[in-house]
Amino acid sequence: MKLNRLLQFIFGFVLLFSISCTSEYEETIPEITYQNGLLITNEGNFGSPNADVTFITKDLSLMQNDIYKANNNKENLGDVLQTMVLNGDKAYLLLNNSNKIQIVDRYSFKKAGEITAQLNNPRYMAIANGNLYVSNDKYGGAKFVNVYKLSDNSFVKKIDFASTSTVERVVEAGGNIFVQNASYGFGNTITKINTTTNAIEGAPTPMPNGDITKTITYNSNVYVIAQGTADSYIYQINPAGSIVKTTTLTGIANGTNLQIDGGRFYFTSSNKVYSMDMNATAAPTNPIITAVDGGANFTLYGFSVIDGRIFTSDVKGFTQPSEITVYTTGGTVISKFTAGMGATSVYKN
């Protein structure tokens, strides 16, 4: 065989395959704004930059996945979208394994800045006194909360926590910042940060019973849900940092995912969703929803209650896109749809 005949053969070969390999998945997206709808954060797979945000209209009739990618030249958002905070016309997207907070215009989702300074495995954010507070949990190392100025995204201060401590959720109540010193169901204290001095104020407040699984803010108070093996607890903490009320969830183990909507607590335990009046003293005996069990931590991985609707996310073991189910507060299914990988929370935009 002559050399050039061989080359002919090779190039023929290449041509054949390059023609057959040009198909590519495309989603064509019309220009829209994301006002007056809902945003769903999809945290993505750890080690993959496939985190993104899903938009859905209030009536759940129109949906768009990957809105960051769609509005930023197909750029990937990053690795593990741990949490999002909305403030003014901006959305702050915290990317845990990218050590980055991506700032976007909340209505167009176009890039509008970023924060990377001093971040090391950032976890959660809250806004108070013109600053952004970000908890950081270095892999096997230091725990601290960073303060950034919202006006120019500059780094202001690092607030160190004891190496034996944990920093996880951060919420604002009555102008103070409260840090949940518990992660993965271990830890039972809440630390207060004075937002004028940007320093830890007082000793951490211990919860008398249970390990904290979630901390939220509602009407200038902090609400904490703590799990036990037999009972769980909801604690109300005032802006000064004292526990003012304890609700014992008798007979409900491993309570988590606390939400408050319309004067009612909503929380989950394994694949069950419970609801009770905030002022009630007796725990509910029956769940309002018993979801299909797809793995205890997967079925209700995401859980949000907004304006009388419950949004649950089954992340399907992180092996396929999440299934979102929308229920009425009575537990009736309104809608089901597929969001992105590892959908977590729903935000009103």
Place this chain on the structure above:
Amino acid sequence: MIFYKKPLPKREGVAKRKSGDLPKFNIKNRIAFGGKAAYDMILKRALTLFSVSSCLTIYYSQEKDIDTVFVFDNQMKKVKLFHSLTTLSPADIQKNSSNLSEVLRFQSPVYIKENGRGAVSSPSFRGTTAQQTAFVWNGININSQFLGQGDINNIALFGYDHMEIKSGGGSVIYGSGAIGGSIHLNNDLSFNKGFNGMFNSEIASFGTYNNFAKAAFSNDKFSFKVSGNYLISQNDYEVPEENYINRNGKFYNSTLNIGTSYKIASNQTISWQSQFYDATQNYPIFTENGNKSKYESQTVRSLLSWDINNSKISNSLKAAYTEDNFQYFGNYNESYTSGGINKNYILKNDFNYFIDPKWNINVIGEFQQNQGEGLGTSGITGKVKRNVGSAAGLLRYFATSNLRFEAGIKQDFVEDIKSPLLYSFSGKWKANNWYSLNLNFSKNFRFPSFNDLYWTPGGNQDLRPETSVQTDMNHEFKVGDFKLTLSPYYIRITDMIRWLDTGLGYYSPFNTNKVESYGLESQLSYQKRFNEDHSVKLVAGYTYAKSINLETQKQLTYVPLHKFSSNVDYQYKFLRVYAQGMFNGLTYTTSDESKKYAIYPYFVMNAGLSATFMKNYTLGIKVNNITDTVYETMAYYPLPKRNYSINATINF
């Protein structure tokens, strides 16, 4: 969230020439490449050997090579009597010199999932999982005791004399994990070859430098071979189409191989082969500010073998020590955060007896102690160990020179684990000059790894081994210089070990899924030497792999339905050219067969040209990914676009 902070033990926590051809063919080959004098010498030796160990030679006449070469994996030549293997020479390996992943991707039917060039990599052979491919070094199974799988890019690539790729089950001989197939990294030692050596240096794109040196000496009684290499790559390639820069992708490794063999009597040898391998691998990150981490591994393998080969009886007694250590650096610049130490002590005896020229019995006994120790935050707390024993018997019947059978049975005794009785059956029939048929049926297994058993939290000591029942049927057609092999296969795997969420805040492994894999492996080869000046070799393989999770009825992730690869070599006088083409079909990356997240089909081609001057000096150039294809084997981790290398080799 819990799954993210402490990710599953990912770390802590996967063309060619057919061999097994007739000996005449080998001799012919040598004539072709060694000239008339060499042929005469070989023939003379062959005749001497024929007369000395006549019986055995006759029994193995189908494959018996001239016995001037000592092979550590003494089962390999018997395996070749019943199975078609793909054999890669050091020159073939050199074509994909970056890492073992590339060799297998372009020159075998195995699908290799790689987190960026040179980073974490795992195989899928015949649609099975990473733990269901066995990596075998000189006959010893070297899959990680912690993970149960071969960490492909941390397996030394240089210094082997042959790499064999065997499709299908092989647990009776090669142990745990030989379900989809096995990859064999083999060394041999020649006698009476005098002194020879070579030095090869390669400079490639992305700051890649590789130097390899080898020296060997042998006389009629003694043989010695040493080789070593150092490979470093900055590996900072960019794929603009994907907005991708392979940040923190640097890797480097070094290997030292030493082998020696001594004939203590006319039919007895004492041989020793060792490998020392050190590797550092950074894990690529997606953004400048991402968490930089790295991985280091140190491997020691040492094998001592005492072989007796008489006409009717042969025996191989082996003692081996292997050590696999690794450290994971969660923070790139600081001390390691976790790691593991694994030591294995292995004793193995392989006894082979010809009752008469037609019946052959083979008994293999093995004892191993595996020791493991976790470091830092590893879930293996403290030391763990287990004793593993096994006894296997194989009976071979050579009915005629064209018809033979083999039946094997094996029982493993793994401490605290109930092991199934394994078996294998093979038959090979050469119907006529152009058609032969080979049928295999076997039961194989993969026993739980240290992580599966002892990881805290989650380790499950009640696990059963994964088992497979499988069959394949190989049809081989020969027409002129063409050879076509068609191998439909079927594998049913039960008790698959999967790490599932327990709902208690951690994962735990369970015997869960059932998987059914079936498909077709095919290979077309053409080899011709036209005259003194021209020769051409073509090997093309196509695989169709359907691998279904029986619970969901969906295709397993990272198992392409279609894969095609081909290698063409052409020699004209002192010039050699080769080209490799690989087509990979639609590959799902999510368990729901989502097309949105799937990897779309791609074709990649590599080529190289080399020229040899004054017999001993070779200069070469390689162009990888000539087609400049943007492709990935693992979602979001593109592999390099077009890249180059130049290399020089001196033989002495």
